[in-house]
Amino acid sequence: MKTNLRGKARYLALALPFLITVLFFLHRYYSYDPQASTHRVSPANHEPNDFWVEFFSRLEAARPAAAPIEFEGKAPVENWEPDIDHARANIINMTSEDEAALRVSHRGFITELPAFARHLPYDAETTGIVTTAGAPNFGQVVTMVLMVRQSGSELPIHVVLDSSTRLMDDLCMETLRSLNVTCIYLSDVWAGITPHPPKFSLYQWKILSILASPFQNVLFLDADLLPVHNPDAIFEPGSEPFASTGLITWPDFWTPSASRLFYAIAGDVEVPPLTSRTSSESGMMVIDKARHPDTLLLAAYYNYYGADYYYALLSQHGPGEGDKETFLQAALVLEALYKKRGSGYAPTHWMTNNSNGKRKKGYWDVKTLPKVHGRTSKGEWKGMFMQQMDPMEDYRVVMAATKELNEADYYTDSSFLATVGNLTKGIEPDPTRYMFYHHNGVKLDFTKILEPDNPIVALDEEGKFQRLWGEPDWIIKNTGRDVERQLWREATKVWCRTPLKKVCQKMKDIYVYLY
Structure with a gap:
C-alpha cells in the first residue's frame, strides 16, 4: 500500500509541472466573460498594465470642456x-467658447506628449500584422488570415478582440494558432483597471489594437483587407519608403474635407491645399512605434474624442467619416508644430531625423490612386473591392518622376505635392503590383453564406453560381495565381472543422461547382 502511494506521489510530482504549464497558457490566452463564453478561464491576481492606466488617465485629463459638435448637412462628395x-x-x-476649450485640450495633450510618448510599450525589433475584431466580423478575420498566409507572408499576426464567443475562442486556440496567430483579449489586458475603461465604438478599436499589440513595426489590416501579394518585404532593411519614414498610409478617392477649424484648434497650423493629397483610406497602415510613438498617441487622442469632436472636424460628415483621417493628420500636425517650435509648443524629439542617419522619420502617403473592381450579376454591376498599390512600387515610380527634387525634403514636407502639380499623371506603376484588395463592397464572412441574398453568392441569368472576382484569367494575370480558388479551398477546410455543418456543405457545393 505504501509503495502504491509513493508511486502516485511520484506521478503527481512529474505531472505537476505540466499542469502548471497548461494553466499558464490557458491564462495567457483566455479569461472568463459570462456575457461571451464559458470556455475561457479567469486570470488570477491580474495587475493592470501601467501604460494603460497612464493612457486613460492622460486622455481623461485632456477632456475638452466643450459641447459635442452637432451640425446639419455634410461635405460634398467629390473625387479628388x-x-x-x-x-x-x-x-x-x-461658439468661440467651445473652440477655445478644444484649443486648451489639444495644447495640453501636446505639451505632455513628449513625456507620455516615452512610455509607449513595445517589444524592440519585432514586426507583425495587427487587426481587430469582435463577434460580428470574426469570420472576415479568418478570411484575411488565410489570404495573408496564401500571399506567402510569414509575419506573426495579432488579432485584438473586443468581444468573444465559444466559436471564436475555439478558432483562436486551434486553427488560428496553427497559422501563427495570437488572439489578444482586451478584457484581459484591461482587467483590474479602475475606473474601468469606457465603452468604445467601432472606429476607436483600430488605434487600441495597434497599441495593445507588442509589435514595434506594425502592418495594420482591417478585417476585410486582403493581401494578394506578400507584404513582408515592406519591412526588410533598407526597403523604401518604410526605412526612411516609419509611417505609410494609403489614399481614398475623395477630396479632403477637414474643417479649417481643425487646423486652428490644432495650433493654428497652416491649412494644406486640397491639391496636396486625397483623403485617407485607413484599411491598411504601416507604422514603427519606435519612431512614431507621438503620432500614435495623438491619433489616440483624436479617436478617444472622435465621436464628439474630431471625426466631424476631420471629415464634416464626408465619405467614410471615422478614424480614417486621424493617423496621417496626427503626423502632419506634429510636423507643423515642430516647425512652429517658437510658438511655445514643446515638440517631440522624434520629429527630427536622428543625427546618425540610421533612424529617419517622416511619412509616406501612397500616391497611386486606388482602383475599384466589381462583378456583374444579372445585368447589375456591384463593386467588390478597392485595389491599393504596393508601397515599394509606388515609391519607385514617384522617385523616378521626381528625381530632380530633394528626396530628403519630401519625407516631411506636407505641401510637397502642391509644388509638382498633378503627380498622378506622371507615374505609371506596374498594374500587377496592387498589393491589397480592400473587400469593403462585399464582406467575405463565409459564416453568413446561408443568409438569403448574401452577396458572396451570386447567380447569373441561367441561375448558375458566379465567381467572386470574375474570370480566372484576370485573377491570374493580376496576382500570379488563382487566388480566389485558393481562398475557397482553404476557407472550406476551416469552416468544415467547426460545428457549422450547413455552412460547410454549402461551401463544398460551391467549390465543387466553380473550381
Missing part, C-alpha cells in the same frame, strides 16, 4: 482632382 484647388467646405459652426 489634383489639378484643381478650391475653398474648403465650411459646414461646422462653433
Whole structure:
C-alpha cells in the first residue's frame, strides 16, 4: 500500500509541472466573460498594465470642456482632382467658447506628449500584422488570415478582440494558432483597471489594437483587407519608403474635407491645399512605434474624442467619416508644430531625423490612386473591392518622376505635392503590383453564406453560381495565381472543422461547382 502511494506521489510530482504549464497558457490566452463564453478561464491576481492606466488617465485629463459638435448637412462628395484647388467646405459652426476649450485640450495633450510618448510599450525589433475584431466580423478575420498566409507572408499576426464567443475562442486556440496567430483579449489586458475603461465604438478599436499589440513595426489590416501579394518585404532593411519614414498610409478617392477649424484648434497650423493629397483610406497602415510613438498617441487622442469632436472636424460628415483621417493628420500636425517650435509648443524629439542617419522619420502617403473592381450579376454591376498599390512600387515610380527634387525634403514636407502639380499623371506603376484588395463592397464572412441574398453568392441569368472576382484569367494575370480558388479551398477546410455543418456543405457545393 505504501509503495502504491509513493508511486502516485511520484506521478503527481512529474505531472505537476505540466499542469502548471497548461494553466499558464490557458491564462495567457483566455479569461472568463459570462456575457461571451464559458470556455475561457479567469486570470488570477491580474495587475493592470501601467501604460494603460497612464493612457486613460492622460486622455481623461485632456477632456475638452466643450459641447459635442452637432451640425446639419455634410461635405460634398467629390473625387479628388489634383489639378484643381478650391475653398474648403465650411459646414461646422462653433461658439468661440467651445473652440477655445478644444484649443486648451489639444495644447495640453501636446505639451505632455513628449513625456507620455516615452512610455509607449513595445517589444524592440519585432514586426507583425495587427487587426481587430469582435463577434460580428470574426469570420472576415479568418478570411484575411488565410489570404495573408496564401500571399506567402510569414509575419506573426495579432488579432485584438473586443468581444468573444465559444466559436471564436475555439478558432483562436486551434486553427488560428496553427497559422501563427495570437488572439489578444482586451478584457484581459484591461482587467483590474479602475475606473474601468469606457465603452468604445467601432472606429476607436483600430488605434487600441495597434497599441495593445507588442509589435514595434506594425502592418495594420482591417478585417476585410486582403493581401494578394506578400507584404513582408515592406519591412526588410533598407526597403523604401518604410526605412526612411516609419509611417505609410494609403489614399481614398475623395477630396479632403477637414474643417479649417481643425487646423486652428490644432495650433493654428497652416491649412494644406486640397491639391496636396486625397483623403485617407485607413484599411491598411504601416507604422514603427519606435519612431512614431507621438503620432500614435495623438491619433489616440483624436479617436478617444472622435465621436464628439474630431471625426466631424476631420471629415464634416464626408465619405467614410471615422478614424480614417486621424493617423496621417496626427503626423502632419506634429510636423507643423515642430516647425512652429517658437510658438511655445514643446515638440517631440522624434520629429527630427536622428543625427546618425540610421533612424529617419517622416511619412509616406501612397500616391497611386486606388482602383475599384466589381462583378456583374444579372445585368447589375456591384463593386467588390478597392485595389491599393504596393508601397515599394509606388515609391519607385514617384522617385523616378521626381528625381530632380530633394528626396530628403519630401519625407516631411506636407505641401510637397502642391509644388509638382498633378503627380498622378506622371507615374505609371506596374498594374500587377496592387498589393491589397480592400473587400469593403462585399464582406467575405463565409459564416453568413446561408443568409438569403448574401452577396458572396451570386447567380447569373441561367441561375448558375458566379465567381467572386470574375474570370480566372484576370485573377491570374493580376496576382500570379488563382487566388480566389485558393481562398475557397482553404476557407472550406476551416469552416468544415467547426460545428457549422450547413455552412460547410454549402461551401463544398460551391467549390465543387466553380473550381
